[in-house]
Amino acid sequence: MAQFGDYQNEIYFGGLQGTTPRFPITSADLERAASAALPPSVWSYVAGGAGDEHTQRANAAAFGRYGIVPRMLVGATQRDLTVDMFGLRLPTPVFLAPVGVLGICAQDGHGDLATARAAAQTGVPMVASTLSEDPLESVVGALGETPGFFQLYTPTDRDLAASLVTRAEASGFAGIVVTLDTWITGWRPRDLATANFPQLRGAALANYLSDPHFFAGIDGGREAKPVAIIQHWASIFGNPLTWNDLPWLRSLTELPIILKGIVHPDDARRALDGGVDGIYVSNHGGRQANGGIAAIDMLSDVVDAVAERAPVLFDSGVRSGTDVVKALALGATAVGVGRPYVHGLALGGTAGVTHVLRSVLAEADLLMAVDGYADLATLREAGARRVGAGG
Ligand SMILES: Cc1cc2nc3c(=O)[nH]c(=O)nc-3n(C[C@H](O)[C@H](O)[C@H](O)COP(=O)(O)O)c2cc1C
Numbered sequence: 001m002a003q004f005g006d007y008q009n010e011i012y013f014g015g016l017q018g019t020t021p022r023f024p025i026t027s028a029d030l031e032r033a034a035s036a037a038l039p040p041s042v043w044s045y046v047a048g049g050a051g052d053e054h055t056q057r058a059n060a061a062a063f064g065r066y067g068i069v070p071r072m073l074v075g076a077t078q079r080d081l082t083v084d085m086f087g088l089r090l091p092t093p094v095f096l097a098p099v100g101v102l103g104i105c106a107q108d109g110h111g112d113l114a115t116a117r118a119a120a121q122t123g124v125p126m127v128a129s130t131l132s133e134d135p136l137e138s139v140v141g142a143l144g145e146t147p148g149f150f151q152l153y154t155p156t157d158r159d160l161a162a163s164l165v166t167r168a169e170a171s172g173f174a175g176i177v178v179t180l181d182t183w184i185t186g187w188r189p190r191d192l193a194t195a196n197f198p199q200l201r202g203a204a205l206a207n208y209l210s211d212p213h214f215f216a217g218i219d220g221g222r223e224a225k226p227v228a229i230i231q232h233w234a235s236i237f238g239n240p241l242t243w244n245d246l247p248w249l250r251s252l253t254e255l256p257i258i259l260k261g262i263v264h265p266d267d268a269r270r271a272l273d274g275g276v277d278g279i280y281v282s283n284h285g286g287r288q289a290n291g292g293i294a295a296i297d298m299l300s301d302v303v304d305a306v307a308e309r310a311p312v313l314f315d316s317g318v319r320s321g322t323d324v325v326k327a328l329a330l331g332a333t334a335v336g337v338g339r340p341y342v343h344g345l346a347l348g349g350t351a352g353v354t355h356v357l358r359s360v361l362a363e364a365d366l367l368m369a370v371d372g373y374a375d376l377a378t379l380r381e382a383g384a385r386r387v388g389a390g391g
């Protein structure tokens with residue numbers, strides 16, 4: 001059975017033979033190289049967070065407070081990292097977190113397709129953002145057999161919201177991830193300094209521009225001037241959903257609904273009572289609210305509150321395979337990689353994203369081998385020890 005850790009040998013032997021594409025290995029080196037590769041205003045959008053970015057830094061640093069305790073003489077020569085969730089058997093516990101505006105991070109403008117192709121090559125599921133530069137139908141097409149989830153930014157225009165969900169269901173997405181924490185934009189100093197909001201310049205509106213319901217709300221319809229189209233988009237983008245909206249969301253689809261942005265255990269319980277199928281713990285990578293707690297520090301509280309009633313997805317601050325293993329040990333069902341794959345995309349399109357995913361998976365797999373955990377159930381049972389340092 002092939003193991004994710006085999007990528008290590010591919011890199012070593014490819015290095016000897018000169019066949020492996022040379023991408024940086026650590027997330028810090030990837031980040032540095034991507035910052036040089038992208039135009040400065042795009043870089044500040046990707047790298048930036050809310051306020052003085054304390055929460056963003058805390059997300060990553062807080063992983064340093066947790067440790068895996070190794071077990072010996074186990075012989076974990078074969079590791080099983082498969083995950084069952086939402087009726088799917090997934091080959092990896094890692095997924096691609098939704099990132100809007102991927103187009104501006106790719107040389108040919110088709111960052112969503114490039115990412116979907118990397119998902120197809122690695123089997124890593126992709127959560128595709130509403131804010132895509134390629135329409136959702138073509139993104140799911142590029143995923144091939146690999147499952148995709150559609151991330152919904154719920155517009156205030158309910159017909160448009162319903163249409164996006166219906167299109168996602170019809171085109172083959174396996175679930176709908178509803179993002180709760182970004183109905184309004186947080187205070188993002190780096191974007192304010194460059195007055196840079198790429199999607200407001202139309203870089204990520206393919207899902208809207210391909211939807212007849214979107215044009216129904218604009219004077220002049222499809223013939224309207226670009227500025228009127230973008231103004232209309234900005235006026236309907238963010239819907240401050242409340243608990244009262246859950247039955248409406250539920251009525252839109254038979255697909256599993258996963259709520260992204262849950263951090264409080266009581267919210268997780270209430271969401272499940274309200275009929276959703278999955279909880280996605282995230283603080284949006286510190287891009288929305290500064291002054292918050294690191295997402296990983298809330299994971300086990302949410303996992304306890306969910307009490308096995310549903311899968312718990314996690315992102316925010318994941319930078320390595322070690323972080324993935326820690327989040328899994330703390331009870332996550334699957335772990336989302338965010339900014340690191342955008343860095344890979346900026347450096348090498350599909351090949352760059354594939355490299356990042358394979359590196360993260362290889363490190364996770366090798367850590368489990370060395371630490372004596374042959375599968376995720378055993379790892380989860382052992383848990384992660386809180387060690388106090390870091391963050
Ligand atoms: C450039 C960028 C764009 C993002 N766009 C979206 C989006 O369209 N929808 C969404 O739900 N989350 C979006 N996110 C948040 C990610 O899904 C994820 O929560 C976050 O990147 C996790 O933090 P990390 O990358 O620091 O680990 C975006 C993040 C970044 C960096």
Ligand SMILES: CCCCCCC(=O)C(=O)O
Nearest residue numbers: 100131182184185237287
């Ligand atoms: C008007 C809000 C746009 C948010 C765009 C995408 C996103 O989630 C991000 O973090 O950036």
